[in-house]
Amino acid sequence: MPIVVNLDVMLAKRKMKSKELANLIGISTVNLSILKQGKGKAIRFSTLHAICKALDCQPGDILEYQES
């Protein structure tokens, strides 16, 4: 998929664990893993908002468009 999820990079920058982020934003670790792998079908604005708030970043820091 041309949309790449850079959640791993942001988590490493913030020195935060996946489980910690999942607890902070109120989604399951399974869903976070799916999101990290870019296997999700869609992301809700509410989830994106929660991630940006928790990681103190912009949506562009998490989602990136790459031409395949």
Next chain:
Amino acid sequence: MKFSEMRVLKHILVLFFLICLIPMMVYYFEFSGLDKISWILAGLLIIQFSFRKRLAFKPFYTSKLNIFTSKYSKEKTFDLQKDLLFDKVLEIVNEKRNYHLLDSDKETFRILIGTSLTAKSISENLYLDLVEIRGKTKIHFTSVAFQLYSWGKNEDNFTEFINNVEESFVI
């Protein structure tokens, strides 16, 4: 004729057959014989329900020789690892009211789900076998209704379950 219309026609024909069957049984077996048949059928139903909550009895319920259950099998592949999809399915089962987790085995990646009572049937067993092939996971789905005819409930179970899984990928 559309597929859905054909399905309705099939259900009507089965209903008509069942309605015709009762007077025929009364005529041939008399009321005393019917009484015995009812007891035998009730006994068989109790046996069918006694072991339904265990994965180990899957071969018994899905066997072609078990004429007291109606079965439906189909496969669907998802672009996800087996262990992740396994956890995802368990999560869906916990979230949805009409599903009950009856049994699961993470070593063999098999799940047994029970469905709730509906007008069409008492309950069904949904057997899921997860098989990973080159990074993708194939779910082998089998719906078993504890009646001779499922009234399309088995097919509906597959569609509903797959829709639930697909919907859960919106995070």
